[in-house]
Structures are given as C-alpha cells and as structure tokens.
Amino acid sequence: MSSIDLTGRRALVTGGARGLGAGMAQALTAAGARVMIADVLKDVGEQTAAGLEGGGFVELDVTSDSQWEAAAAHTVAELGGLDILVNNAGIEVTQLLADTDPDEIKKMLEVNILGTMLGIKHGFRTMRPGGAAGGGGSIINIASVAATIAFPAIAGYSATKSGVDRLTRVAAMEAGKLGYGVRVNCLYPGLVATDMGVKLAVETAGLGLFESPDAAVGAVIELTPSGRLGEVSDMADAVVFLASDASRFVNGAGLPVDGGMGM
Numbered sequence: 517m518s519s520i521d522l523t524g525r526r527a528l529v530t531g532g533a534r535g536l537g538a539g540m541a542q543a544l545t546a547a548g549a550r551v552m553i554a555d556v557l558k559d560v561g562e563q564t565a566a567g568l569e570g571g572g573f574v575e576l577d578v579t580s581d582s583q584w585e586a587a588a589a590h591t592v593a594e595l596g597g598l599d600i601l602v603n604n605a606g607i608e609v610t611q612l613l614a615d616t617d618p619d620e621i622k623k624m625l626e627v628n629i630l631g632t633m634l635g636i637k638h639g640f641r642t643m644r645p646g647g648a649a650g651g652g653g654s655i656i657n658i659a660s661v662a663a664t665i666a667f668p669a670i671a672g673y674s675a676t677k678s679g680v681d682r683l684t685r686v687a688a689m690e691a692g693k694l695g696y697g698v699r700v701n702c703l704y705p706g707l708v709a710t711d712m713g714v715k716l717a718v719e720t721a722g723l724g725l726f727e728s729p730d731a732a733v734g735a736v737i738e739l740t741p742s743g744r745l746g747e748v749s750d751m752a753d754a755v756v757f758l759a760s761d762a763s764r765f766v767n768g769a770g771l772p773v774d775g776g777m778g779m
Contacts, residue, residue, distance in 0.1 A: 523548035531605030533561035535710035543752035578631030610719035628676035652697025664778035688768030706774030742775030
C-alpha cells in the first residue's frame with residue numbers, strides 16, 4: 517500500500533468501473549484523493565464508486581467530445597476541482613494480421629487513441645490557468661507493455677498503445693510550452709489477470725499460437741524477469757506515484773510496470 521498522501525486532490529479515472537481502472541481509483545482514494553469514476557458501464561461503475569469515500573460516478577463514452585466536456589464539468593462541480601486525470605479506458609482486439617478486420621481496428625483507434633486525445637484536451641482545458649479548476653495537475657495515460665514488445669495477434673492494439681506513448685510526450689511538451697502547469701506521463705502495464713488479460717490468453721490459444729491459455733500465460737511469465745504476472749496493485753501504486761508530488765520532476769515519460777518484460 518502506498519504511503520503517499522494525496523489529501524485534497526480530485527481525480528477522474530476513465531474505465532474505472534472494473535479491472536485496472538477500479539484498482540487505480542481505489543488506490544487514489546486510499547491515498548486521500550476524491551475520485552470520480554467515468555465509464556460506459558453505468559451499473560458496475562456506480563457500484564464501484566459507492567465503495568469510494570467521497571467519490572462519484574459519471575457516465576462517459578471516451579470517444580464523445582461532448583460527453584468529455586460534460587464529465588469534466590461534472591467532476592469539478594461535484595468534487596470542487598480536478599487535479600488528476602487517468603486516461604485508462606481502452607479495448608483490446610486479438611486478431612492475426614492476415615485476418616485484420618478494419619471495423620475492429622477502427623474501434624480500437626477511436627477508444628484507445630481518440631479517447632485519450634479527448635481526455636488530454638479536456639484535462640488541459642479544465643486544469644490550465646483560467647480553466648474551471650485552474651490549478652494545474654497530473655495527467656496519466658495508460659499505454660501497455662504491448663507498445664514495447666512484439667507479441668503475436670495484438671498488432672492493432674500494440675499500434676494504438678504506441679500511439680498513446682507519442683501522445684503523452686507531445687502533450688507534455690505543449691503543456692510546458694504553454695504554461696499549463698500540467699505534467700503528462702504514461703504507464704506501460706504488464707499483463708494482469710483482469711478480464712482483458714484472461715481474454716487475451718484464451719484468444720491467442722484459440723488462434724493456435726499456444727497450446728492452451730495457461731501456456732500463453734506461461735509464455736508471458738517466461739519473458740518477464742520478475743517471474744510473474746502483474747497485479748492490479750502494481751499498476752495502481754504506480755498511478756498514485758505519478759499523480760503525486762513525489763514525481764514532480766517526471767514529465768513526458770513512459771513508466772514500465774511490467775516486471776522487466778519490455779526491457
């Protein structure tokens with residue numbers, strides 16, 4: 517558990533209804549922040565938010581500019597400001613390059629890249645001087661170890677998460693040049709046994725790339741010097757660090773939290 521104190525900070529976590537996002541929201545809350553969960557999964561999101569002291573829930577399709585504007589305004593109105601934005605919402609489609617489905621790739625591009633860009637847009641507009649919050653802050657984009665390794669059947673996902681890395685660095689430079697007072701960093705999570713992680717193991721095995729889902733997981737562990745899969749808490753603690761003053765001179769960076777898999 518993190519010893520970092522985020523008391524008084526206000527955070528918005530996209531894709532926070534379950535999985536990594538829920539863990540990140542819980543860790544930020546445990547560190548003292550008030551957290552607004554944003555997700556398309558209304559029932560699950562409201563249930564998760566109910567367990568966060570001082571937090572809340574807002575329905576958000578990250579590909580919608582108008583919904584982003586409303587979510588940012590709702591967060592400021594309910595929490596009294598916005599200091600931390602975690603662009604975690606994302607989707608993964610498993611397919612071989614020879615079987616590329618353009619519609620599925622477009623969905624990933626819209627959620628993983630456009631959704632992150634719109635998050636940065638409205639985070640900047642809210643946090644910068646003259647914005648509704650106006651006190652600066654920290655934006656944390658969730659990329660993936662897939663941006664740094666060559667793993668079969670996730671070419672489209674890898675491409676979108678590589679794009680998140682580039683967006684992060686340009687955003688940090690723009691924020692600095694324009695005096696926004698907002699740091700922008702990204703995280704490269706390793707494979708975690710969330711619904712998305714299990715789905716990847718099952719689907720790569722289904723494509724004949726591994727003998728079984730367990731063999732797929734074993735292949736990931738074999739590539740990981742730490743010798744295990746990641747845990748939600750590993751990623752959540754890293755988000756708390758990047759949200760805090762402990763990382764005050766970390767900007768435009770990509771932090772691998774993958775047990776060494778992507779080195």
